[in-house]
Amino acid sequence: MKCQSCRKDAVISSSEGRYCAVHFQKNFEDRVIGTIKKYKLISKGEKIAVANSGGKDSLSLLYILSKYFSKTNRIVSVTIDEGIHGYRNKTIETMEEHCKRLGIDYKIYSYKDFFGKPMDEITRVKEGIPCATCGTLRRYLINYAAMDVGADKVATAHNMDDEAESVLMNLLQNDLGKLLRLGPYSGIVKSDGFVPRIKPFMFIGEKETMLFSILRGIDALHTPCFYAGLGFRGMISRKVKELESFSPGSKREIVTKIIALKEKYGESYGGDAEIGRCEQCGSPASSRLCDACTIKNELAAI
Numbered sequence: 001m002k003c004q005s006c007r008k009d010a011v012i013s014s015s016e017g018r019y020c021a022v023h024f025q026k027n028f029e030d031r032v033i034g035t036i037k038k039y040k041l042i043s044k045g046e047k048i049a050v051a052n053s054g055g056k057d058s059l060s061l062l063y064i065l066s067k068y069f070s071k072t073n074r075i076v077s078v079t080i081d082e083g084i085h086g087y088r089n090k091t092i093e094t095m096e097e098h099c100k101r102l103g104i105d106y107k108i109y110s111y112k113d114f115f116g117k118p119m120d121e122i123t124r125v126k127e128g129i130p131c132a133t134c135g136t137l138r139r140y141l142i143n144y145a146a147m148d149v150g151a152d153k154v155a156t157a158h159n160m161d162d163e164a165e166s167v168l169m170n171l172l173q174n175d176l177g178k179l180l181r182l183g184p185y186s187g188i189v190k191s192d193g194f195v196p197r198i199k200p201f202m203f204i205g206e207k208e209t210m211l212f213s214i215l216r217g218i219d220a221l222h223t224p225c226f227y228a229g230l231g232f233r234g235m236i237s238r239k240v241k242e243l244e245s246f247s248p249g250s251k252r253e254i255v256t257k258i259i260a261l262k263e264k265y266g267e268s269y270g271g272d273a274e275i276g277r278c279e280q281c282g283s284p285a286s287s288r289l290c291d292a293c294t295i296k297n298e299l300a301a302i
Helices: 021-038 056-069 088-102 111-115 119-125 130-148 160-172 206-215 232-246 250-265 291-301
Strands: 012-014 017-019 047-051 074-081 105-110 153-155
Touching: 012 206, 017 021, 021 056, 021 206, 047 056, 047 130, 056 074, 056 088, 056 206, 074 088, 074 111, 074 130, 088 105, 105 111, 105 130, 111 119, 111 130, 111 291, 119 130, 130 153, 130 232, 130 291, 160 206, 160 232, 160 250, 232 250
Parallel strands: 047 074, 047 153, 074 105
Antiparallel strands: 012 017
């Protein structure tokens, strides 16, 4: 198998093409920058907070944003410490090492500080799928962290696999609102309490990110969270991988179709809707309390 650009031995063959190590890295970075430019994800002078878990995806994103935007933008790193012993503590060490190497300022926000309990304890005392609770708390803290550091936007390393999974999950749950909030620039509700989220890796596959991180010498963990796979997303993730194996290019088709739908209907579906404020923390909420504060109160009562 030969690289389609130089005829050297290829290190990858996918629906995106066949490339040697050098041309794969160039293609990877070109596609990420192409997504940023096409969807106008970053403007000159903006402060970008990278949601950095210390894993392969977010460290690769941090590397690329630092390489291409550090001269025109302020890049900072924010990390959410869920409190998963033997997993998150290791990725935080890696995150700190890479931030120092790149000269990127970073800040850590923990579940224990904000919600009173680390995730390991939450799973022992709260019924239900851990991922559902963790996802709610994590989204809240990422938004809080981005506001805390004064970011104009928060960049997440959600890849094409993640986005395809989210599309199918929201379709099966008949949640049009969440479906139309997907895309490279997330959100259709306008509120000064939300920091816009951008996804430069929207058209990058999970395996591609893993290979890129290895070739770049990014020594991140390549294993999922201990609790991953227990919830609905875990099941959908397995199905998406099966679909891609059966019909290469399926993930991209799913993602591009939802972007087309969002461009056609997104702004007319709540784009100018005003929402209320959480009575407890003041963050945007559709009811008296936001979901994160509801969970926080439940945990405090246990």
